[in-house]
Amino acid sequence: MLEQVFRDEWGRVLAGLVGFLGDFDLAEDAAQEAFAIAAQRWPRDGWPANPGAWLTITARNRAIDRLRRDRRLAEKTRLLEVPEAVEDEMEETGFPDERLELIFTCCHPSLALEAQVALTLRALGGLTTEEIARAFLVPEETMKRRLSRAKRKIRDAGIPFAIPAEHVLPQRLAAVLAVVYLVFNEGYGGRVDLAAGAIRLGAALAELMPDEPEVHGLNALMLLDDARRDARFADGELVLLADQDRSRWDTAKTAQGREALDRALALRGRGAYVVQAAIASLHMEERRDWPEIAGLYGELVRQTGSPVVELNRAIAVAEVDGPETGLALVDRLDLDGYQYFHSTRADLLRRLDRADEARKEYERALELAHTEPERRFLQRRLASVGA
Structure with missing residues (x-):
């Protein structure tokens, strides 16, 4: 239970600390120390009413203490104006949720894509450096250096801890969604922790940006795909969708995914993630509506121009008009x-x-x-x- 709370609260606590301190490394160190203290105290003294507030205040105090010990207050004079929290303030709830600012910081276009993915997993997905390194098949030291370079670039380049201006928000949001979906796809082949981390990020985005249909569309797509995870393999063998044991599908995730899709459609969402989620939902029906699926793939081709999407459309067309027609479409692809x-x-x-x-x-x-x-x-x- 402690581990789950830490996973759930890590992104929120770290985001608040980065915004407060303006220093990624110091924020991480303080958060880790606060979580370690909680692991010792909570089982012994009882759980606080608001774990996130407790962790945030404790981490802030540890960060301020460290700055004082290191005699670097001249560089951080603004922290002197912040009164040190005491134990009886631990239930305070008035902390802003700054995860959205942290997501856009981690996914800033000046960072390489691999750095965006790794930093997002570390900062908001709650994965350890070791877990991220294992997911991307690199040594832990290599991933540690990659994360350090990304955080250093954020500091040295003055990348703002802020939500982008309205005129660039759509483009930046598209990049954030692409990073989250990339994380999910890395985990879909078997890394449950990566897929779960991406789903947590999707839920956080949906909570923070409730009026963005593509956010709900991505959330729906990930949940619907992940609902079939346990049925994709049987005795280590790959099982095609048509042959899967539907009783092994996660009905709760399926319901959550379709609810997210309904929200996206209610917001008049017609973007690529909403369309993909609609296709995923149709694929989970007892009898698949192939003409509808082919039509949605056609819409997705118009939006993306992707030959991979056109390949999927050809598969659906083959179910409607026969394999010869589908093959003719496939043969046009490079x-x-x-x-x-x-x-x-x-x-x-x-x-x-x-x-x-x-x-x-x-x-x-x-x-x-x-x-x-x-x-x-x-x-x-x-x-x-x-x-």
């Missing part, structure tokens, strides 16, 4: 280095009884596959069209 282009083309050729061509496409997809479950799945498909 996606030779993309695994799913070849596996899709192979499946359509198999359905058209063009076994020799299907075999070559499955072999190419197998060359490009990244995970063992995908390789085994493709090997079974390859065997199904003959040696």
Whole structure:
């Protein structure tokens, strides 16, 4: 239970400290110290009525104490004007929620994308440096240096701890959503902590920006996709959506996802994340409405111009008009280095009884596959069209 509270409160506490101190490293150190003190005191003395306020005040006090000990108050004179909190103030609730400012700071366009992702996971997702390093398959020391460089750049470049001006907000929000979705996709293949971290970030964004339909759309998309996580694999083998055991889908997440989608639609959302969430919701119906799915993919192609989206539209069109029509759409795409282009083309050729061509496409997809479950799945498909 302590770990869950810490996960839930980390982003809020750190955001308040960064805004208060103007120093990422000092804020992190103070937050960690406050959480360590809580882990000792709460089980012994009882839980405070407002854990977030308790942690924030304790962390502020520790930061001020450290500044005084380090004799750097001349550089931080504004902290002298802040009265030191005492124990009987621990239940104060009047702290602003500055997570939104922190999200936009972490996702500032002057930072490299990999730094934006790592810093967002650390600052708002509550993941440790070790967890982030493991997720991106790099040594912990490498990730530590990457995070340090990002925080140093924020400090040295004077990147503001603020929500962007209204005229640039849509562009900056799109970048934030892209980072959160990238985090989710990194976790969707099996890293539950990354996917959960992205979903927490999505929930925070929905809470902080309740009038932005694309925020609710992204939230819905992640929840609906993650609801099927336990059914995607059986005994270590990849299971296609049509063959999944629906009883293993998370009904609570499905309901939350559809509720978020309803909110996005009520706000007249028609952006890419809202459309993708609508497609995900239709895919979870007992009988899939393929014409509707194909139409939504067509809208998504118009919005994004993505050949990968066009590939997905071709799959839906094949369900409506037959594999030959779907194959004609696939053959117009230039996606030779993309695994799913070849596996899709192979499946359509198999359905058209063009076994020799299907075999070559499955072999190419197998060359490009990244995970063992995908390789085994493709090997079974390859065997199904003959040696």
